[in-house]
Amino acid sequence: MSSKPLVAIVGSTGNQGLSVAKSLLATGKYRVRGLTRNVDSATSKSLIAQGAEMVKANLNNHDEIKRAFQGANIVFAVTNFWDPEIVGGDPTLEVRQGKLIADVAKETGVEWLFWSSLADTNAGSNGTLKHVLHFDGKNQVEHYIRKLGIPATFIYVGFYMTNFDSFFPKVTNPDGSQEIPIPFVTENTPIPLVDPSKDVGPIVAAILEDREQWRGKAVPVAGERITFGEAAKIISEYSGVRTTIRTLDAETIKDFPGLNNEEMIEMCKWFNYGYFGQTEARDISVAKKLHPGITTFRQFCAEKYGMK
Numbered sequence: 001m002s003s004k005p006l007v008a009i010v011g012s013t014g015n016q017g018l019s020v021a022k023s024l025l026a027t028g029k030y031r032v033r034g035l036t037r038n039v040d041s042a043t044s045k046s047l048i049a050q051g052a053e054m055v056k057a058n059l060n061n062h063d064e065i066k067r068a069f070q071g072a073n074i075v076f077a078v079t080n081f082w083d084p085e086i087v088g089g090d091p092t093l094e095v096r097q098g099k100l101i102a103d104v105a106k107e108t109g110v111e112w113l114f115w116s117s118l119a120d121t122n123a124g125s126n127g128t129l130k131h132v133l134h135f136d137g138k139n140q141v142e143h144y145i146r147k148l149g150i151p152a153t154f155i156y157v158g159f160y161m162t163n164f165d166s167f168f169p170k171v172t173n174p175d176g177s178q179e180i181p182i183p184f185v186t187e188n189t190p191i192p193l194v195d196p197s198k199d200v201g202p203i204v205a206a207i208l209e210d211r212e213q214w215r216g217k218a219v220p221v222a223g224e225r226i227t228f229g230e231a232a233k234i235i236s237e238y239s240g241v242r243t244t245i246r247t248l249d250a251e252t253i254k255d256f257p258g259l260n261n262e263e264m265i266e267m268c269k270w271f272n273y274g275y276f277g278q279t280e281a282r283d284i285s286v287a288k289k290l291h292p293g294i295t296t297f298r299q300f301c302a303e304k305y306g307m308k
């Protein structure tokens with residue numbers, strides 16, 4: 001059997017985990033084992049073709065996670081709050097999944113755990129924002145991992161560049177220009193942006209080169225921090241369509257049912273606290289040091305809309 005360290009990846013078929021799997025396979029220094037609910041999916045098969053082992057494991061099932069972590073030296077884990085089972089079913093399930101991952105990592109003697117965390121918006125806003133479960137839940141799991149004493153690094157992933165096409169889809173005006181409706185932020189609100197499918201993996205690979213230095217640290221993954229207005233200008237430049245930010249308030253948000261819920265409203269309000277809040281992840285120069293080629297929003301738009 002190979003003596004290369006074995007890395008088990010939770011969320012291996014998604015943006016963050018797939019990036020980690022590809023980066024670690026590319027180093028040639030690790031064996032990669034991906035967890036998925038469906039080993040026959042196209043992404044799972046492509047990972048197998050790239051040299052990964054894929055195992056069926058549902059994050060609600062202790063024994064399946066245990067089988068998947070058996071013999072793993074390192075685990076990278078991200079949970080998906082937006083899975084229909086969680087956001088549309090039981091929103092508290094993400095925390096239980098995260099704690100189960102931590103428990104099994106401890107039980108199976110995993111040497112290092114990467115946990116994809118986010119800031120505690122409730123504490124960071126002095127109790128003003130109490131409903132951003134997909135942030136606070138991940139932070140609760142981070143605390144749990146620290147309490148269990150598992151050697152770990154906490155990855156804080158910025159605002160996905162793709163969110164402008166998913167969570168905040170653009171609205172086209174009669175004159176052909178477009179607006180990005182976002183509740184309670186203005187064009188002057190700064191936001192750390194990331195292309196998770198490209199940049200989470202290189203950061204994890206860089207940390208593993210000297211992991212002791214990153215024990216217990218909150219490490220940002222974000223290429224740059226620009227304002228929403230600057231992001232809209234860059235979209236205009238590359239797409240050729242004049243694009244601006246439309247700030248939604250308590251009244252105008254009613255026209256956008258997908259955004260009109262406490263989870264989204266309070267998350268956007270949280271952006272005014274700096275997205276990473278006062279956590280050590282707020283210093284995003286750390287990401288650039290670990291991964292000098294990290295994606296900028298201009299690079300992302302150049303690829304999406306074609307080079308200018």
Ligand SMILES: NC(=O)c1ccc[n+]([C@@H]2O[C@H](COP(=O)([O-])OP(=O)(O)OC[C@H]3O[C@@H](n4cnc5c(N)ncnc54)[C@H](OP(=O)(O)O)[C@@H]3O)[C@@H](O)[C@H]2O)c1
Binds near residue numbers: 010013079080
């Ligand atoms: N959008 C943003 O700006 C942003 C920023 C920071 C953090 N995040 C967080 O990122 C997370 C999502 O990460 P992502 O974008 O990498 O995910 P993604 O691309 O949506 O993929 C979800 C992954 O989770 C796996 N998964 C979900 N439920 C599972 C279960 N019960 N058992 C086993 N595997 C399960 C899926 O595996 P299979 O389908 O193959 O089973 C898949 O690999 C969310 O929790 C979100 O809060 C988002």
